[in-house]
Amino acid sequence: MRKIYVIGIGAGDPDQLTVQAVKALNHVDVFFLLDKGEEKSDLIALRHEILRRHIDGRAYRLVEARDPERDRVADSAAYPGAVDDWRSRRAALYERMIIDELGEGPGEDRTGAFLVWGDPALYDSTLAVLEAILERGRVRFDHEVIPGISSVSALAARHRVGLNRVGRPVQITTGRRLAEGWPDGVDDVVVMLDAHQSFRHYLAADPVIHWGAYVGTEDEILVSGRLSEVAGRIEELRSAARTRKGWIMDTYLLRRD
Structure with a gap:
């Protein structure tokens, strides 16, 4: 079965990764990176530096996709709906990447990872998005969460x-x-x-x-x-x-x- 790691990578210092996170990095075939635009290109650059510094000679692939734009509503009543819409579009993107890039047959890349800024359990949507994908039932995968320094x-x-x-x-x-x-x-x-x-x-x-x-x-x-x-x-x-x-x-x- 496909497996997804959700890895907390800390608040910005590549040395903040835990030993558990480093071990998980070295089991991954495909890293999914979300491009948030030119202004935030240094967030992608940090992830590249983390992989360069902590992966010990293992071959891996990088798959980048543009993160869906989020409607920054000012109205508090409209805020939950805007977040739900953004998460739905993210779920469609993640689902497509998992289906397209990870397989279940011999010789196929089966293990993917999302590198989450800080800790995946604190004000991050990745876990909720993955649960939404599993509820859709189009693709099966196991997933493991690696906590990070928030x-x-x-x-x-x-x-x-x-x-x-x-x-x-x-x-x-x-x-x-x-x-x-x-x-x-x-x-x-x-x-x-x-x-x-x-x-x-x-x-x-x-x-x-x-x-x-x-x-x-x-x-x-x-x-x-x-x-x-x-x-x-x-x-x-x-x-x-x-x-x-x-x-x-x-x-x-x-x-x-």
Whole structure:
């Protein structure tokens, strides 16, 4: 039977791969890479570097395809539908690649892999897309998930802080949800996928912020301090970095007293 590995590759540093991930890389015949456009070509380049550095002489093939464009709706009510549509188009693309590139006969390539930024279990669609393909029933495959170092773990390590405090919870959420209000019952909130710097809603409360962009890469930017003191600097750095690279990937921890 065909087999698919879903391999977490960390937050940007090729040295963040686990031993388990390296072993999995060396069992793969075909790597499926999604092209997200010229602006994000360095994401593909990093995956090439990971394979170059960690595969020990094994022959493999690369299959690249253009990632479907996602409708970035501003309306919260329309957001779930836009995500469902994007995932459906991704499922059709993945299904076609698996059928076309992996076989079940003698001498055919049977093992494929998707290299997932960070950890496959945290704000990534790959597992849900593969489940949708299996439910369609057009192609059979086994799949195995290899966890990776998430941007959340990498952020905490770079700032040398714990995500939670003794006996207290921490919540991971999105910028969209944070803009709707601080989560109930928690004082420590990790925020991902924040395109609009939703931390600005909490300047008056003045929590501590530990912010990082491109964590683990050569372009890494880190800022830490009281929100009232560093919010402007974060916005300036974020805007300049996005202009320079064409995209930005940032995460932050808000911690109120």
